[in-house]
Each structure stands twice: as C-alpha cells, then as structure tokens.
Amino acid sequence: MNSNLEIPKPPPLLSHxxxxxxxLALLVIGGLVPAMNLLAPVDSWWHLSDYAVALIAKxxxxxxxxxxxxxxxxxxxxxxxxxxxxxxxGGYVMGMYLMRQIGRDGNYKSDLPDFMVFLDWKTLPWHWxxxxxxxxxxxxxxxxxxxxxxxxxxxAFRSRIKGVYFSIITQALTFAAMLLFFRxxxxxxxxxxxxxxxxxxxxxxxxxxxxxxxxxxxxxxLLGFYLMARWLMRSKFGRVxxxxxxxxxxxxxxxxxxxxxxxxxxxxxxxxxxxxxALYVPQVGIINPSEMSTAASIEMVVWAAVGGRASLxxxxxxxxxxxGAKSWLTVVAPEFWLYFLGALxxxxxxxxxxxxxxxxxxxxxEGRS
Amino acid sequence: MSVVTSEADVHLDHGRxxxxxxxxxxxxxxKAINKLxxxxxxxxxxxxxxxxxAGKTTMMDIITGKTRPDSGTVFFGSTIDLLRYREAExxxxxxxxxxxxxxxxxxxxxxxxxxLALKTHKGVWPSVFFKLNSEQTDRLAEVLHxxxxxxxxxRQAGNLSHGQKQWLEIGMLxxxxxxxxxxxxxxxxxxxxxxxRTAELFLSLKGQHSLMVVEHDMGxxxxxxxxxxxxxxxxxxxxxxxxxxxxxxxVIEVYLGx
Numbered sequence: 001m002n003s004n005l006e007i008p009k010p011p012p013l014l015s016h017x018x019x020x021x022x023x024l025a026l027l028v029i030g031g032l033v034p035a036m037n038l039l040a041p042v043d044s045w046w047h048l049s050d051y052a053v054a055l056i057a058k059x060x061x062x063x064x065x066x067x068x069x070x071x072x073x074x075x076x077x078x079x080x081x082x083x084x085x086x087x088x089x090g091g092y093v094m095g096m097y098l099m100r101q102i103g104r105d106g107n108y109k110s111d112l113p114d115f116m117v118f119l120d121w122k123t124l125p126w127h128w129x130x131x132x133x134x135x136x137x138x139x140x141x142x143x144x145x146x147x148x149x150x151x152x153x154x155x156a157f158r159s160r161i162k163g164v165y166f167s168i169i170t171q172a173l174t175f176a177a178m179l180l181f182f183r184x185x186x187x188x189x190x191x192x193x194x195x196x197x198x199x200x201x202x203x204x205x206x207x208x209x210x211x212x213x214x215x216x217x218x219x220x221x222l223l224g225f226y227l228m229a230r231w232l233m234r235s236k237f238g239r240v241x242x243x244x245x246x247x248x249x250x251x252x253x254x255x256x257x258x259x260x261x262x263x264x265x266x267x268x269x270x271x272x273x274x275x276x277x278a279l280y281v282p283q284v285g286i287i288n289p290s291e292m293s294t295a296a297s298i299e300m301v302v303w304a305a306v307g308g309r310a311s312l313x314x315x316x317x318x319x320x321x322x323x324g325a326k327s328w329l330t331v332v333a334p335e336f337w338l339y340f341l342g343a344l345x346x347x348x349x350x351x352x353x354x355x356x357x358x359x360x361x362x363x364x365x366e367g368r369s
Numbered sequence: 370m371s372v373v374t375s376e377a378d379v380h381l382d383h384g385r386x387x388x389x390x391x392x393x394x395x396x397x398x399x400k401a402i403n404k405l406x407x408x409x410x411x412x413x414x415x416x417x418x419x420x421x422x423a424g425k426t427t428m429m430d431i432i433t434g435k436t437r438p439d440s441g442t443v444f445f446g447s448t449i450d451l452l453r454y455r456e457a458e459x460x461x462x463x464x465x466x467x468x469x470x471x472x473x474x475x476x477x478x479x480x481x482x483x484x485l486a487l488k489t490h491k492g493v494w495p496s497v498f499f500k501l502n503s504e505q506t507d508r509l510a511e512v513l514h515x516x517x518x519x520x521x522x523x524r525q526a527g528n529l530s531h532g533q534k535q536w537l538e539i540g541m542l543x544x545x546x547x548x549x550x551x552x553x554x555x556x557x558x559x560x561x562x563x564x565x566r567t568a569e570l571f572l573s574l575k576g577q578h579s580l581m582v583v584e585h586d587m588g589x590x591x592x593x594x595x596x597x598x599x600x601x602x603x604x605x606x607x608x609x610x611x612x613x614x615x616x617x618x619x620v621i622e623v624y625l626g627x
Binding site for chain 1: 433435455456457458460461465466468472473474475476477478480481484485486488491492493496497498499501506509510522523541545
C-alpha cells in the first residue's frame, strides 16, 4: 500500500542556514559585544557604548515577550492584551529580591526597604518571605506568572471565552493588577515601584562586568527560548495549536480537548514573559506599575504584528525594529512617537498582515519563481 | 498500536449502534427537534432527507455533544449515554462527523491534516513527543489512496478544490477509525465523477462502519440508500426505501408545499 507514497519527513529543527545564523548570534552575544564594550578603547571606532549595550539588552527582553505573545496569538489565535502583567510579575519578583539586596544601604539605613520605613512598617509583609533567597526568587519568577496564568486561563478557556471577549478580559485583568500595585498598602512600593538597586548575589550591579554578564545571560535566554519555541511548534502539539486557531470545532470532533492545549501554551507564554521581565529589571534598574498599563501590553502586540506573527523570528525582528525606531524617534521628535506607533499598527494590519518577515519571504519567493 | 484509554466498548447486544428516544430541543421557543425517536443498526447506511429547517443538522449537533437536548435519551450502543460526554470524548468513543461546510485545517498540509486526525492518544504530552510508527504510516497511505489525494500530500489544505476538501475531511474521519460516521451533505459542491466515487466509497464502508448521511442530492441518495428517513419539523415523518417515501403523500406535501 505504501509503495508509491513518499511520506514527507518532518522538517529539521533549523535549516543549515538557520544553524549558521544561530551560531553567529551566539558569537555576537558571547564574544563580539563583550569585546567591543569591555576591551575596545573608548575612543576607537569599534567601541560599543554602555548605552548601546543596555539598549540591546532591553530590546532582547522585549523580544522574549513578543515571542511569548506570538505563541499564544500567532500560533493559537488567542490575542492577549495583558501580557504586560506577566512581564511585570516576573519583574516584581526579581525587584523584591533586589530590594532586599540593598540591605542597610538605603536612605534610612534600615533593614527594611526604604518605602516600608516611609510607611512606618516594622516587619516585612508575608509575601516578602522568600525575597531574601535567590533560589526562591528564581523559582517564583516561574511560579508566580504560571500560577496567575493557569488560574485565569482555566476559567476563561473552560467557559469557552474567545476572540475579542478574551482580549478585553485580559486587558481588564492587567488594569486591575496595576491599580492593586499602585496602592501603598499592597507592599509593592506604590507608584514608585522598586528602584535604586545596588547588588545582585552580593555583587555590585553597576560594574561593567556585571552589566555584561546580564547582557550575555539575556541573549542566551532569548536564543534558548527561540529554539524551544521552534522545537515545540514543529511537534504535533504545535500543529494542534494552529488547528485550534483555524478550526476549533474540527479539533474537538477529531477527539482533542482544546482546554489543556490552550492552557499549556498560555501558561508557557506567561512564564516566558515573566522571565523576560525578571531579566529586564536588574538591567533597567526600575520596575513600577506602568509596566501593567494598557499601552505596555498593546506595544507588545505591535512588536509581534510588525515583525510578523505565526513566524518565530518575526516577533524578535519586530521588537528590534519598533524599539529601535522608538529610541531614535523619542530623541528626534518625542511628540510624534505615539502617532507613529498608532500609524504603524494600522499600516501593518491593513497592508502587511504577515509583517516584515512575511513580506521578505514573499519577495524572496517571487524573486525565485 | 496504542489504545485510547477513554474508549469504552460499544455494546451492540440490542442490535442498535445509535438510539435516540423522545429527544426535544428548542431555541428561543422554536422547537428545532420535537420528540424525535430514531435508531440505526450496526453496519447500516442510513440516509436522512428533509426540507430545510427539519432539524437534520441539529440532530447531529445533539449526537456529537455540540448541543444539549432539553429532554430525551441518546445512546451509543446499549450502554453509553452520549449526553454525559463532551465533543472530544464523543469523538474518542468512535463517532466521527463531517460538517456541512467542509472544515479542514487550511494552513496545514493534506498529510498533516490526516496525521492530526489519526486515532491515537490525544493529550498534550503525547502530542509533544508524537512520532508516526510504520503501522500508522501505512494507515495514512491507505486512506490517502482511498480519498485520491496521495499525490497532494504536501499541498496546503486551503489550496484544495472544494470537492478535494470534502474528500480530505472524509479521510480525516476514516483515520479516526470511528464506528459511526455522521456525514452532513458530503457531496455538496462535488463534480458528478467525484459524487460517483463518494457513493462507491460509502458503499464499501457500509458493513464495517455505520453511516448516517444527510443529503439533498436524490440521485446520490438513490445510489447508496437502503432505508431513508424523512425528517420534518424536528421529528420523523416517514421511513422506508426511497421509492416508498417518495410515494408517501405526507412527504410529497412537505416537499411541494401545502
């Protein structure tokens, strides 16, 4: 029966070219950038400034968030307008640890973080219990976003909330969390959030070596997330997600319960976003409730859309393009940035549904034929 | 070959694979199904005809768990109460359904469509690590030949013709290895040749599978049917061979208008 049938082989994890690009990225992250920043003389043409390194690191964190969003939006067809929440949760967990690392070096020379002294608190609130332990912090960076996402996702998906209704609820959830974090009583530093970090693992944060270590760690995490996402999306699991996006009833009548599939990718996406937030905070030096604002979550959607959703490299490209444009434009013409962002989103939605990456693929495909 | 754990045996000791009794459902006061009773024997190919709004699709919705009836009983075999299960579980129990509008995964290839539908463990973890074994590959190859898409397997399903999409969806049912197939207008939009091939396929499935076919194409119904059930206003109006029901006064009346 099988004689005259060529069963298509599953595609490799990465093409030859893909692996080359991966190794190159590794070389740039782990070799070129550190060398250009630390070894090159400051006045030489190949010196990379601290500002540039910090900017790239920040954008790599954004790229992780965009990649995470793409798994749930581009592949599964569920648009989240609340991924800023998961980013912030990871960031706040890391921020609490960094606040504790300040020790007695704060303005009030107290054991407690400055904002607690200011509020006249005498002891740490219960939810700061694990903030002294780095290991516990690492675990919580995963568990807190995962827990929130799982509980929310379970009820939303079980009630079969879909489409725009789901998007609106995610936005409401993020907004509610923002209001909660704004309040001084909740113990998250109110509208100032956490800042003035001094140390991580007992070592000073503001040294060139530590900055570079965090940069390399961020780059490796992004690369790792990309490969993991790639591996997952080429499995049958990834194809079931796309099938849920395209024809969910057919998926159900093929014997799949969509709930655990949606819940798994939703939770994984939240965790990736949380990790991105946790890497972001020590490098940017601040976390406050504005990360949970409506605009922050929508910007993530714009990154993914501009780069091209339902391709994994797209959101990464999009994060770099949009944020590159942002850091340039907010210097040149700061009052136009939000108009530009809005116009970009409308333009991409209308004329480039597959984003920049989709456009490049199409141009290359046409060039060949 | 893995055995799906949730699958219960379908007991056929009463000689019925599907049994509906006094099923009613109404939407906003409109009785879509009105005390419907109907049963299908194992291996039977039953055609269902009826004017628009007779409740044919709603009946399939009830059998497959998409719609909950207000009252009545629906049994698969003599022991499985279908009203206790949800869509995915009913599919795993062995009921496959083809929709009126062909529904395939447009962004996946023909091969990937069939691979997804293939009978196997359908949980998250098995899907992450899923690999086709040779037995499953043979099964896919066999079905690909049956549905005449063996030379199209790397094509995106969205690019297939309407008739080919219908065939692909039928193929997706076959690899699910259902005991009962519910087919809603399977030859709509097909060419005469495709229709003839479909008739041939259904006749070959009869016996090992039970089939319930809703169709408006009377030529097609004539070719494949033993017993035809006429639905009207959510209940059975007449039942018999096609010639018998076509001669029935009440049937003529609902089709030609009062």
